[in-house]
Amino acid sequence: MFGNTGKIVWVDLDESAAQIRTLPDSYYTRFIGGAGLAAKIFWDFGDFHAAPLSPQALLIFMNGPFAGLKLSGCSRSAVAGRSPLTGHWGDSSCGGHFAPELRYAGFDGIVLEGKSKFPCVLFVEDGLVQILPAGDMWGAGVFDTTDTLRKQFGKKSRSLVIGPAGENLVNYACIINEGHHAFGRAGYGAVMGSKNLKAIIVKSSEPRYLAADPESLDALRRELDSRIRNSVTSQVFHENGTAANLEGAVHMGDVPIRNFTSSFWEEMAEALTGSTLSESYLTNKGACAFCKIACKRVVEVKEGPFAIPKGPGPEYETIAAFGSMLGSMDLAATCKAGRLCNDLGIDTITAGSTIAWGMEAYEKSAICANDTDGIVLTWGDLDTVVKTILPDIAYKKGKLGKLLGLGSFQASATLANDSWQWLTISKGMEAPMHDPRGGGHGLALTYAISHRGACHTANPMLFMEMGACYYPEIGFEYELEPMSSENKPESALLAVQIGAIENSSCFCQFADREITIPEWVQLFNYSAGYGWGLEDMMSAGLRVFYLQRLLNYRFGLRASDDDISSRLIEPAVDGAPEGIEIDFNSMKRRFYELANLDETLGIPDHRTLESLGMNDEANLVWS
Amino acid sequence: MEYWKDQHEPIIAFLKLFDKAKQDQELFEGLKKVNQLIWFDYTEDGPDCSFYVDCRNGQVTSQQGKPSEEPDLVMSLSADDAHRSWSNKLNPVMAITRKKIRVKGSATGLLKLAPKLKKVALIYEQALNELNFSEKILK
Numbered sequence: 001m002f003g004n005t006g007k008i009v010w011v012d013l014d015e016s017a018a019q020i021r022t023l024p025d026s027y028y029t030r031f032i033g034g035a036g037l038a039a040k041i042f043w044d045f046g047d048f049h050a051a052p053l054s055p056q057a058l059l060i061f062m063n064g065p066f067a068g069l070k071l072s073g074c075s076r077s078a079v080a081g082r083s084p085l086t087g088h089w090g091d092s093s094c095g096g097h098f099a100p101e102l103r104y105a106g107f108d109g110i111v112l113e114g115k116s117k118f119p120c121v122l123f124v125e126d127g128l129v130q131i132l133p134a135g136d137m138w139g140a141g142v143f144d145t146t147d148t149l150r151k152q153f154g155k156k157s158r159s160l161v162i163g164p165a166g167e168n169l170v171n172y173a174c175i176i177n178e179g180h181h182a183f184g185r186a187g188y189g190a191v192m193g194s195k196n197l198k199a200i201i202v203k204s205s206e207p208r209y210l211a212a213d214p215e216s217l218d219a220l221r222r223e224l225d226s227r228i229r230n231s232v233t234s235q236v237f238h239e240n241g242t243a244a245n246l247e248g249a250v251h252m253g254d255v256p257i258r259n260f261t262s263s264f265w266e267e268m269a270e271a272l273t274g275s276t277l278s279e280s281y282l283t284n285k286g287a288c289a290f291c292k293i294a295c296k297r298v299v300e301v302k303e304g305p306f307a308i309p310k311g312p313g314p315e316y317e318t319i320a321a322f323g324s325m326l327g328s329m330d331l332a333a334t335c336k337a338g339r340l341c342n343d344l345g346i347d348t349i350t351a352g353s354t355i356a357w358g359m360e361a362y363e364k365s366a367i368c369a370n371d372t373d374g375i376v377l378t379w380g381d382l383d384t385v386v387k388t389i390l391p392d393i394a395y396k397k398g399k400l401g402k403l404l405g406l407g408s409f410q411a412s413a414t415l416a417n418d419s420w421q422w423l424t425i426s427k428g429m430e431a432p433m434h435d436p437r438g439g440g441h442g443l444a445l446t447y448a449i450s451h452r453g454a455c456h457t458a459n460p461m462l463f464m465e466m467g468a469c470y471y472p473e474i475g476f477e478y479e480l481e482p483m484s485s486e487n488k489p490e491s492a493l494l495a496v497q498i499g500a501i502e503n504s505s506c507f508c509q510f511a512d513r514e515i516t517i518p519e520w521v522q523l524f525n526y527s528a529g530y531g532w533g534l535e536d537m538m539s540a541g542l543r544v545f546y547l548q549r550l551l552n553y554r555f556g557l558r559a560s561d562d563d564i565s566s567r568l569i570e571p572a573v574d575g576a577p578e579g580i581e582i583d584f585n586s587m588k589r590r591f592y593e594l595a596n597l598d599e600t601l602g603i604p605d606h607r608t609l610e611s612l613g614m615n616d617e618a619n620l621v622w623s
Numbered sequence: 624m625e626y627w628k629d630q631h632e633p634i635i636a637f638l639k640l641f642d643k644a645k646q647d648q649e650l651f652e653g654l655k656k657v658n659q660l661i662w663f664d665y666t667e668d669g670p671d672c673s674f675y676v677d678c679r680n681g682q683v684t685s686q687q688g689k690p691s692e693e694p695d696l697v698m699s700l701s702a703d704d705a706h707r708s709w710s711n712k713l714n715p716v717m718a719i720t721r722k723k724i725r726v727k728g729s730a731t732g733l734l735k736l737a738p739k740l741k742k743v744a745l746i747y748e749q750a751l752n753e754l755n756f757s758e759k760i761l762k
Binding site: 232235236239240244245247248250251269275466467468469470479513 | 714715716717718719720721726729730731734735737738
């Protein structure tokens with residue numbers, strides 16, 4: 001096998017035992033790798049009745065075929081399983097340094113089941129797998145644990161670590177690589193915690209990547225790496241990070257303000273934008289393995305109430321989630337909140353959004369002092385967020401910590417009052433920091449149809465609407481007007497296929513904008529030897545998209561769940577999108593027609609699945 | 624060229640735009656924040672079809688031709704697309720993606736101007752009117 005190794009580590013934590021399993025070649029050519037392959041593994045081996053935090057739940061880490069290749073953007077990997085935040089199928093993507101090391105150690109992925117009888121770590125080294133006790137690390141923060149593991153297993157080891165939030169089963173606990181890179185969304189840190197697994201460590205003795213056509217791959221890799229490095233987007237991100245265009249995005253109405261109640265705040269735009277971060281707090285630029293973009297920030301806040309030592313800095317999502325969303329334009333506070341979330345192991349998007357929802361609910365008396373043990377929730381009060389709320393969430397301490405630790409959707413259901421009106425979610429997951437009303441109406445559609453819930457990385461719709469995609473070979477050569485529904489369902493059908501290809505090959509969506517469709521096909525063929533034509537690749541993307549929907553169908557989701565909070569589509573009250581309606585229902589109806597989705601069940605018809613070779617899956621769901 | 628009769632017309636229009644922009648306090652402050660020497664290269668439409676803007680050191684100056692110093696940023700495109708761009712009728716991200724605009728150097732400074740494009744377009748329209756180029760105004 002080329003590119004991939006064909007081997008996965010299958011760990012039964014009940015028995016403290018591991019075995020090496022091989023997967024058929026067809027799994028890779030049909031479901032690509034990463035998120036797609038994880039979905040296939042769960043389809044075949046998962047227990048659909050197992051609660052997300054039960055021992056029977058599967059947690060699947062999976063590389064794409066390019067992991068280990070020295071090319072900008074391809075050092076990401078996927079984690080997937082039933083999400084404790086949403087209760088249905090989900091996945092999450094992480095950059096950093098874990099994926100190449102796992103590939104060099106000889107594996108494409110790790111599947112975890114069961115629950116260890118004691119706190120443990122999983123150590124994978126060159127084909128050997130060990131489960132080791134980790135009682136002394138239980139309770140420690142991510143930074144200390146990462147340092148301890150580095151000392152214990154060597155500087156060349158790479159780790160995935162959970163913090164106190166994961167141990168305490170917070171619904172949106174995340175998993176952190178090297179203290180900086182996160183499997184942020186959907187709560188898989190809690191799934192690791194439920195299995196008594198504090199960390200996974202991988203180590204290899206040599207970087208091995210066996211390509212199908214090494215010569216052609218090397219030429220293509222050099223060409224792509226040069227183009228990615230020199231692109232305008234890369235240079236802008238390199239200089240000022242992923243928040244480089246926050247100022248422009250505020251003027252478009254893309255940046256959410258005070259729980260999406262406003263779409264424009266001029267002073268905040270300059271205060272929080274990437275160039276301000278560079279000028280004020282940046283000490284170094286960081287990068288995922290082999291990436292020439294280096295969009296990661298290393299920051300230091302030397303003084304003031306939010307002083308932090310030199311370390312991982314916030315990305316755009318964190319800056320907006322703990323800045324504009326909470327009514328704050330204190331950039332130092334976003335640095336502090338981001339660092340705290342990394343150490344506690346909390347997803348910054350859901351945390352910021354849930355606190356923003358809580359602030360609005362408090363303001364409107366849907367949450368009262370009795371629900372918070374007297375803690376006052378006030379827009380812009382980052383001091384309370386950092387000192388009290390985030391630690392309380394991670395440790396499930398007090399009424400407020402327990403409530404907000406559920407995530408906004410489950411918290412609102414617990415209150416059983418009208419606080420649901422201020423949710424900003426789809427399928428139980430909080431929307432990221434891109435407002436569809438200004439960022440693009442197509443985003444409203446793709447948030448709603450995303451398998452894991454409101455998500456801007458499930459597919460490249462955001463980039464397509466802003467003009468950053470051009471794929472004439474598959475018919476995407478027209479221009480989209482962001483604040484319109486015209487051509488959005490047609491574009492979304494292409495977006496879900498490309499998104500599935502991106503997330504299954506585990507490629508960074510900032511880097512891969514430079515790759516043309518024919519080059520994608522070449523990359524798969526030269527590296528992993530998939531032997532694809534263009535149609536084969538697009539079909540694989542569509543197959544993954546459909547399989548993820550079928551998983552959700554088996555978890556009980558239906559067409560009516562492809563929905564979005566009214567807050568995210570009601571006319572904005574100010575800024576560029578002021579007063580503009582989003583025609584969500586028409587877009588969804590048209591998308592369903594184009595994708596051959598049943599208007600009640602939300603899954604593709606039997607014939608569509610057959611045309612993609614998904615006969616077994618079709619027979620199961622349509623029987 | 625669709626909008627211009629020769630290579631000199633667009634440069635006259637664009638220099639007028641920058642002269643007027645400098646007189647607008649908000650745009651002047653925005654241009655100063657760019658803090659770069661930028662060469663707008665339209666030489667695909669004629670060897671003299673280019674101009675530069677020097678926003679460094681708290682000043683803003685503009686002149687026809689290529690700067691004598693190495694520019695921080697070069698933006699190469701056609702004079703017609705430049706006309707669309709200053710009229711706010713060309714999505715710059717899309718134009719870069721489709722290679723209608725080629726960028727060399729750091730575009731970070733220009734991001735500072737992105738929020739001001741609507742105002743730039745208004746001033747450009749005034750500049751065209753003052754130059755009796757009103758038939759070129761894009762609606």
